[in-house]
Amino acid sequence: VSIFERKQEAREPYFRVAEITDTTVDPSVWGRNFPYQYDAYRRTVDQIRTRFGGSEALPRTPSGADPRSIVAQSRLEEDPRLRAMWAGYAFAVDFREERGHAYMLLDQTFTERQRAAAQPGTCLHCHASIYVAYRTAGGGDLIKGFEVINPLPYAEARKLVQHPVTCIDCHDPATMRLRVTRPGFIEGMRVLMASRGERNFDVNARATRQEMRAFVCGQCHVEYYFKGPEKRLVYPWANGLRVEQILAYYDSVGHRDWVHAKSGANVLKAQHPEFEMWNQGVHAQAGVACADCHMPYVRVGALKVSDHHVRSPLLNLARACQTCHPVSEGELQARAVRIQDNTYRLRNRAMEALVALIGDLEAARGAGRSDAELATARGLQRRAQFYLDFIEAENSMGFHAPQEAARILGEAMDYARQGQVALRDRAFRPNLP
């Protein structure tokens, strides 16, 4: 590249060679206008492992039911205690390390969890470019389309989409400005802000640009559940984003994800609460958004573009961190890994406590003790397990909010061990939050 081109580029960032509208799903069409972003976007197929993140590319023999020739490593094999924690739920059958965005639709379609239980159309909310499909199904109305697609059987809904998350899910095609397109997030933010005294919050109208750099990710990287027979996707934020506020919400609506196969407790599965945990950390407090670390600016000639190769920042420390932290990559790596190692050790302690409680409950049940006798301990299992899973399911191994992650794991141990006491002492009164 010669210097002439560089000067040139600074003045002429891109050409609109293709027309894109609010129904253009295919990213390759957008890519004709924005080749740098598109090229990077396609690189989310890369699989590189970090100590706790990224992913490993494991070859497998494709079968009729699952044609994938490469999958990410199984987390169940890495830590078999997870099977005890999720006994009786589809997650105990298949749960893998997540990988790049390119795989989201494939991995959802072919996970064994699909065969272990019948899944609804709701699943696609976060695994496909479904914005246009919602609008079409709703006759132009996003929310209506959402309500139409949610209760469909997965296989049927699956026919309505073709791509993993694409440009249109995060961008307004006319201005390229960020926007959120996901009903779950739009409604979740509305109840959250209502709990803070703001009624009828409209996230697309109200969010700042910097907030949007986190909100587009918060569309999917959040805890959720399917509400009622209509299988509506709901983000459980009516009381706030902290783990105890979310659990209080589930308790208040009497929700359980399943009945634990060993203990008989009404338990919950936490799922990727990155957005919620990030919110509790000092980075969020300082206004640092997901995109700052996961899509840092990269220079292409004279232009600065956002790296659309969304991935682990630990594979990209210079750009992801050094803009703000003027220290060496080795030092940054060390700081992150220290936080993660601390979290990991504590997670393992908490896992021991939980598995011990589950074992005790199983034994007590086997010994024929009544549901009434087991109620307190089961309640404590529900709580301990949700807290532990909140960190287990969060994908940064504590990095997004180090103190909060340790706090939650600490409390998880407190509840699990109290459950063990309760099983041995009917007079015991637990100390809840």
Next chain:
Amino acid sequence: VSIFERKQEAREPYFRVAEITDTTVDPSVWGRNFPYQYDAYRRTVDQIRTRFGGSEALPRTPSGADPRSIVAQSRLEEDPRLRAMWAGYAFAVDFREERGHAYMLLDQTFTERQRAAAQPGTCLHCHASIYVAYRTAGGGDLIKGFEVINPLPYAEARKLVQHPVTCIDCHDPATMRLRVTRPGFIEGMRVLMASRGERNFDVNARATRQEMRAFVCGQCHVEYYFKGPEKRLVYPWANGLRVEQILAYYDSVGHRDWVHAKSGANVLKAQHPEFEMWNQGVHAQAGVACADCHMPYVRVGALKVSDHHVRSPLLNLARACQTCHPVSEGELQARAVRIQDNTYRLRNRAMEALVALIGDLEAARGAGRSDAELATARGLQRRAQFYLDFIEAENSMGFHAPQEAARILGEAMDYARQGQVALRDRAFRPNLP
């Protein structure tokens, strides 16, 4: 004036009007050469409270035994559960919020802990300008003097000193360079470095200037115990600075501070491990020293000097934090307090767990259960209590190392609750580190 002299002048902005030597204890003499530092040093008499730090000036009626007309607030009254934790130990009689350096000798001399138990000369190591006294008592040999003064009865040793910590304790009078003068720290660093493979570590010879800006504080703001009948002051760092490494050391030498009055357990008191905890935080990892926050630079006319008014940085946010963190004071305050509030809530949960275990042990003992039956639970009390006290006694309410503080409190709960299980189930095998 020749150009040479000009350079000299610029390098030495002070007039050496008074001669100071390695026996000049009186800070007012040093103050004639270094008036800015001396004036600030004297302001450590100020008492202002922050949410968790600083101190409150409470008036009291002086008595013959205790002539102080103002003391800091009692921590025992703020949280009576502390009396249960320390039952049978002098700390359950009197324990107050610490205040400025100006009070250290006074507060030590007149604390009721002096009357609750006979204290040795060792105490003075950290509450008086004792460097010259050690050298004198040792005939010029610092360590020898230390060994002479340690076993003296407190009242006798007390006569050998007059000042709280002064200039000579941290500075070389000839060059004004920082130095450490405390045998406890010198020996502590030696065993610590030996555990990392470095033999015969001489801290004064080896430390960088930046390290010294923390080491001078680490002379006193550390966990310690009195070893053997010679009452030698020992910093328990032979395995490292983390709480479990310190406890492992105490276990290996069979040390206990006292036998718990309610439970009969062999327990330990943790004391102000600021240096140890700071070491686990991201600030230390980034090379930020105690003096950076507690003695930030301050402008006096055309000069800038280190603020010798050592105090809570939350009373001085602009200088203590803003140079490194270019955000508003309100925002900095919010970040610190959020960390502290999180720690405080977790500390309270851990306190509940510990007090519950102590209650159970007391009841079991009252019911006549044998020492053998109580052994496991008592061991767990020792561990839980030391962990909790490590954070309780650390004076930053988690700020110095937020994640580590939460980690330790979390483990404290795990051990305390396991103790409760053990009391109810003789077959129970605890999960230790």
Next chain:
Amino acid sequence: MAGEGAVACLGPWGYVGAVRLPEPLRRYGLGAALGLALGAGTFTFVYGKGISYLTNDPAACANCHVMKSQYDGWLTGGHHGAATCNDCHTPHDVIGKYTTKALNGFWHSFYFTTGTFQEPIRMKARNRAVTERRCRECHTAMVAALVGDGTGNEFSCVRCHHTVGHGR
């Protein structure tokens, strides 16, 4: 700085110091790359207004867009009326000044043209030492009491004042 992938660097005034070889030189070999480097570097130095290095006008530094954020930061920063880029980034003495300018000018042009520099751009040890000295030269009086222990065991100003030049 010397070590693997480093060579002694001859500036216009003789031996200057060891310079870490950039990636392309290490990859393609010194001899072949040097010709290319000189050609490309000189070309950019002229066309890309590398000559800016020889002036004191901060706007000249911003001739390279990769210096723009620093320029913008400097415009609104505390040193705007007090120090130019070169005041902080080149030594005070004449020889040192032009050696630094020539070295920086050459390498920056080279990197800029080949596009091989790592981003975000980080100040390297040699330039850091220059800047640290410059702080002390202007602020002698202010910091005399702090750095005057004569041990050479001085600590970094930028450790705390990392935002002074152009923010971060």
